[in-house]
Amino acid sequence: MGRDHILAIDQGTTSTRAVVYDRQLRPLGQGQAEVPPTYPRSGWVEHDPSAIVSSVGPQVHAALSESGIGIDRIAAIGLTNQRETTVIWDRKTGQAIGPALVWQDRRTADFCDAHRDRRDWLAERTGLILDPYFSATKIAWLLEHIPDARRRAEAGELAAGTIDSFLIWHLTGGQRFVTDVTNASRTLLMDLRTLTWADDLCDFFGVPPQILPKILPSSGEFGQTRGFDPIPDGIPIMGVAGDQQASLVGQGCLEPGQAKCTYGTGAFLLAHTGSNVVPSTRGLVTTLAATLGDGPPQYALEGSVFVAGAAVQWFRDGLKAVGAAPEIDRLYHDGDPDSGVLFVPALTGLGAPHWDPDARGTIFGLSRATTVADLARATLEGVAFQVADLIDALNADLPNPLSDLRVDGGMARSDPFLQFQADLLGLSLRRSPQPESTALGAAFLAGLGAGLWSVADAGKLLLAGAQTFTPRRDLSWRETTHQRWQNAIETVKRHYGR
Template identity: 80%
Template sequence: MARDHVLAIDQGTTSTRAVVYDNRLRTVGQGQAEVSPTYPKSGWVEHSAEAIVGSVGPLVTQALAEAGLGADRIAAIGLTNQRETTAIWDRRTGCAIAPALVWQDRRTAEFCEKHRDRQAWISERTGLVLDPYFSATKIAWLLENVPNARRRAEAGELAAGTVDSLLIWHLTGGLKHVTDVTNASRTLLMDLRTLRWADDLCDFFAVPRGILPEILPSSGEFGKTLGLDYLPDGLPILGVVGDQQASLVGQGCLHEGQAKCTYGTGAFLLVHTGSNVVPSTRGLITTLAATLGDGPPQYALEGSVFVAGAAVQWFRDGLKAVGAAPEIDELSLHADPSSGVLFIPALTGLGAPHWDPEARGTLFGLTRATSLADLARATLEGVAYQITDLIDAMNADLTSPLADLRVDGGMARSDPFLQFQSDLLGLPLRRSPQPESTALGAALLAGLAAGVWTDASTAVEHLQAGGQTFSPAKDSAWRTAASQRWQHAIETAKSYYRG
């Protein structure tokens, strides 16, 4: 029986998915379950590492059963994951020493602010900004605050890594402590150009280099399954990539100038810059794109918004305004178009290009006439305005402005939202025919390494059919007025929270 299918494991912020793809990248079986973070204090966001690991097996079993396939049809495993979320575990038992700190966690904001004078150096070395978002300060916090953790780390008893490393450790029976270049590029510890852990960065953040995983290309040999009760030994893990770089691949963006935005819990805008390291002068970050085997390093510019779909979740669960997230669309259509309500969804601070961890969500324009429908519309529009800030910053860094944008993720299912986003940007948006392209990208990378497809262009051909395009329906005068209102509001909010 031919091994002509790929299994993708997609471990995200709020759920884990397992998807089986055939050799035309069509979904033939899947399983998904919530794996929710917890919020023990204001600004703290944690995951149970055990829950993350434990979620994978039942979903893989479910996906294979739905596909009607045995593991003997799987050519390779691809893995994609929420980036920056960090765990430390015992090398002997595989058990985490504490909850994993999620990328949204802000507990290290004071450290970042204290060392703001090192920002230029850090940016030049890593392409990133000094912010709690990234992994290094999370590792350091765990080492300092979990009893005996630093002593045990320096004695070689502990391993640290992002979620990909945690899962690979368990998938391979503890034989492999590895990561890929995209995940490593999110730690503040990897040199952007050498693709190696940097001793001076490790020293600065007080992270022992010995606890970190080996860095590998995104498509290649990461190890083989061992000792699992849901998969046989010996299945190769051949594709590993952080979720947003996975989405870039899954949207077919493999060449310079192609861009995508994923609207998940947060929103993530990436433009591929090829083999060029493009520094940002506008608060964006320079990061690694997926690197294929022995090929040259590939780079991207990225802007990250901390709250996108999370704003809709807040509207649903916090305000209890709707029973299900999609209901916000219909409600928003009943808003008064002249209400003037603006919502800045900085529920966990502001990401790029503002990088203001102290900012919080702010509503402008409330009156006695303000309705729930007005708040629904403002919630959707607030996310779109943040992406417009990112596009403006990105165009300032690029030699040529973006001509279009490919979109995916949960909020990309919303037609009213995408139409407003297109109007605000003045760009056509192409919605992916598969709304969740992260698992798709991981599968493509794994399948390439396994020989399911002969080259990347052959695989990408399977991604092109279908999808819907949204074109701008507003003129430039409307866009200018809308932008001015937003900029005034966001600067007012930032000024207020600076005290």
């Protein structure tokens, strides 16, 4: 038997997964374990980098065991990762010199606020907003606050990168220090058009360019495994993309005008724009879509909601209202749709299109009659409202409005949530047949690089079996409901504004 299977590694904000796929991109086995971040101060979110690395091997072993596929049948590895989360490590030992600063971390908000006058310049060069969300200010913070880090960086002793670079370093035994264009495009350090690290951007943020990895296309060889148990040496890593760009691929969005939303810890809306750089006038960001081999760069418009599934986690763990996240669906049905309770889930600030890092979660409309079920409805609906804001912004930037939306992620398993989202948007939603399309997209990129399939096979492999949710509410209901949300958002921004 030949090497005709793909191993996908999906390192996310709250867990690490490994999935084995066959030549029809059917998942045969997986392993998954929580790798939760920590919250040492208000607005600070960190990961233990060593815990991330050590989480991979056991999940690979579990996926292979469940699949019944021997490692000798793995043709290639695909890797996808939480984006923007940043690590600095020692080039000799591979050990991180401090915590990984997670994409949700807001500790650099003061720097971003102090340099608001450079936002337009940065947006033109990088496609991004000057915000703590992105990696550059995280690298700078670590260099400034870890003793001797800046001297060591300038001396060439340290490496800095996003989680993909850190994992590839370890998967290849320190032989390869690389990243792909999608992850590089999330740093505020890469020129959007040349796809190279820009000296003036590095100077602005105080990041020595020599500590950054080599940038590669998303499909192609990133190195071969070496000294990483239980994976034998010599298996090529052939596909790498940040989680949301991997999900865009996994949803079959490879052509301009196709869009998806992934409801993970946050909610991430991406619309493919082909080889065209489309600047946003409404607070979205222009980013790289997965770039295939020697083909031209591919771009996307993106809007990010910081809290989506994290709102359900808060409802479960913070309020202790349910024992398991899926129980919120039952409570949703028990809640009063006319209760007037509305939740703005800005637990770590507001992302696109508002970009207000100081905003915080706020509940409106409480009364003596309010129940836990009403709060359950408000929690799910608050996420849907945030995504509706993204769709409004996206439609203003695109030449033609979206006609449908492909969805995946943990919250996309909830039928009542997706029905409310469809009603609110007035769009049909197509739920991926595989609810976690992030690993699927990484597997597709790796199989493409390994020659197991072609781009023309994408529709057959990725799109079959999707479930559709169509709107049931009319335009009048949408307009009235949307206005209530806009009033709430403006109140939150005024209350927490600087």
